[in-house]
Amino acid sequence: MEKNKSRIPVREQAPEVRAKNFEEVSYGYNMQEAQQEASRCLNCKVPNCVRQCPVSIKIPQFIRKIVEGDIKSAAQIIAQDSSLPAVCGRVCPQEIQCEGKCILGIKGEAVAIGKLERFVADWSREQGIHFTGREAENGMKVAIIGSGPSGLACATDLAKKGYDVTIFEVLHRAGGVLQYGIPEFRLPKNKVVEAEVENVRALGVKIETNVFVGRTVTIDQLMDNEGFKAVFIGSGAGLPKFMGIPGENLNGVFSANEFLTRSNLMHAYRSDSDTPIYVGRKVAVVGGGNVAMDAARTALRLGSQVTIVYRRTETELPARAEEVHHAKEEGIIFKMLTNPVEVLSDDKGWVRGLKCQKMELGEADESGRRRPVAVAGSEFDIDCDVVIMALGTSPNPLLANTTKGLETTKWGGIVADDFGTTSREGVFAGGDAVTGAATVILAMGAGRKAAEAIDKYLNS
Amino acid sequence: MFKIVNKKYVTPITCLMEIEAPRLASSALPGQFLIVRARDNGERIPLTICDFDAEKGTVTIVTQVVGASSRLICHLKEGECFTDCVGPLGRPSDFVEMSDAEIAGMKFLFVAGGLGTAPVYPQAKYLHKMGAQVDVIIGAKNSELLFFEQEMASVCDNLYLCTDDGSKGAKGLVTDVIKQLMSEEKQYDRSVAIGPMIMMKFTALTMKQYNIPLIVSLNTLMVDGTGMCGACRVSVGGKTKFACVDGPEFDAYLVDFDEAMRRQGMYRKQEIEADHKCKIGLDQ
């Protein structure tokens, strides 16, 4: 049984090579590796892994099909529960979801469920396999606002049920955070994101980019004048937070969203892009989530020395374990228990450093995490010429402000139940716009639940 | 999509374009802007909506060549298309909320610096039609860079021109004209200044002496224009605001112009390089 203890390693670009390019870090499994890894799965009768997957993918069943060499059936099994497996296989925080409760993880390493899911999805895309079972068109129009994972998933399910679906997206490319936030080296844009968007189009879904719902057209107008019978809001949580410390508007301080949007959506990392990006000699990234890791590793690839500044300890880092591991391998410096108090200016108004304070962990707070408290007199400066703030985001209030009768929470989230039903008849919502910044798989799951609810609503 | 149906140069470095964008045309209001991309790997460039015709489904923009991307925009020909065009973005001018009756009695002074003439036009037109008294000052470096004089004259009561070199109108800056009008004891309820940041800063300093409320429209750097990136942040009354969603119009007396000017120059080095490359490319 020794062979079952550790997983088949996945081939990756060497850290010193990938630190200088934007190609995907992980090559993923080939057929042989996938089958070997799949054969480790015990095919549990009561699979803990499935319970931990937010959309309950039938994990042992699809893994069984890989062992049998029937990848097409594996893909079909995944497709029953997920419409973005190539994405989720790459970006889900597997260590706290499916893989976190895998029985093999008790004595050794969990089955690499994410990598296997990615393998199946990549294989079927390369083979040109689609599951386009569509019911007859029913002529009813549904509008989807936002083309992130929640919108794409909702559109997919509704199109399959025969609805006439239009996605309205304000940016010039569809995909939401998958397009503008998560970098190429983690989630290839042409190969994966555009391909997923194409699949959605292939189902007959129209995607109208350059439409800012709330300004270009309101939800009321879509329903009253354009004949949309229902609307799904999947507008995400794009509003970046800042710390409110002195010096935050100096030249050289960016939100992670700005830095990543320039690099990802606008391709500023490529020489043929018209959009500029400013990368300093030394960059400090404030935060500890996926967004912080992505900004840090992007800055590194653009040639900077990068330090991540986080106020708790490494065990509390909210980023995916794999990203933290990769970031360290690539040479990113981690300064834990450190909190910025001021961005320091040179005589021309540009960043010359970040004044920080040492922290220690105190009492546990409501979330059960120990609250970091400042150590008196522990101030010190970090030498840097760029500061990137990756402190989280909240929903953009515009849609709620321009839609009659749409209730929101104090922090701007749209109020909706588990099926996406909002306070406004015919209007549903899901994903980050409802929960605040969360994960791809949760957004996708919310989009699918709302699709079900919309179908019920329009048929009752 | 987004076809250029009409293009003309209004000065040697400023071109006016009418673009097909039906959704935008039917929802635009004075004070708002749009974002275009001239080609597939193009930058997202914010431009004021200078006119809109809901029936024809077109919007008008006026672009001045200041760097690589504005040059690319002006090189597009009639019949060609913008890759992207999104809007209207930003909040409309606050007088859009006022009733006809409120506006009818009011006296407005607009101060347009150079390219600022373009964004002032739709506002003057709107207010003039509603029966307000509208005076407009247009200032430019020289007569060659003045444009829209006739168009503006047809939507205001008094038009005052000035140039730095005196080649047309009064010789001097817009602030000189403001002082002149004040010495003639002109009365205004509100004023609006749009132009280069430095001109708005000095207009604010001048106007403040006369206690006339002043609104300015801030042309910050922007990327998305939807409140998602914070590139456009400005300090207004000591608070950080995003010009693309909280503005672009703000109370001039609360704006930190020095910070805004500094932030505008953040990419200057890269811009100069890009423009150099771009010129070489276009000359071939």
Ligand SMILES: Cc1cc2nc3c(=O)[nH]c(=O)nc-3n(C[C@H](O)[C@H](O)[C@H](O)COP(=O)(O)OP(=O)(O)OC[C@H]3O[C@@H](n4cnc5c(N)ncnc54)[C@H](O)[C@@H]3O)c2cc1C
């Ligand atoms: C840098 C970064 C890294 C991340 N890494 C991970 C990760 O590794 N794993 C993971 O699971 N999650 C990750 N996340 C979180 C995850 O991406 C989000 O939770 C998820 O994308 C939310 O999906 P959504 O559909 O709700 O919204 P979004 O993906 O935010 O999409 C919303 C879309 O709506 C558009 N929109 C907004 N308002 C309007 C409007 N008024 N009109 C028209 N269009 C509008 C936006 O432009 C956007 O395209 C990351 C997020 C970021 C920012």
Ligand SMILES: Cc1cc2nc3c(=O)[nH]c(=O)nc-3n(C[C@H](O)[C@H](O)[C@H](O)COP(=O)(O)OP(=O)(O)OC[C@H]3O[C@@H](n4cnc5c(N)ncnc54)[C@H](O)[C@@H]3O)c2cc1C
């Ligand atoms: C709300 C808004 C409305 C605008 N309306 C118009 C308009 O109607 N017509 C028009 O021609 N321009 C307008 N601008 C400015 C226009 O967006 C910039 O001129 C353009 O982005 C410059 O791009 P570039 O690549 O050609 O020049 P760059 O190479 O980027 O810059 C050249 C020079 O212009 C300065 N600059 C860069 N960006 C801006 C900016 N956003 N505003 C002012 N100066 C800038 C730079 O500091 C540099 O010195 C507006 C900007 C905003 C934010």
Ligand code: SF4
């Ligand atoms: S969707 Fe995410 S959580 Fe579910 S099985 Fe796939 S990788 Fe695991």
Ligand code: SF4
């Ligand atoms: S818990 Fe692990 S071993 Fe059991 S079925 Fe799931 S993946 Fe296989």
Ligand code: FES
């Ligand atoms: S331009 Fe990005 S938030 Fe204003």
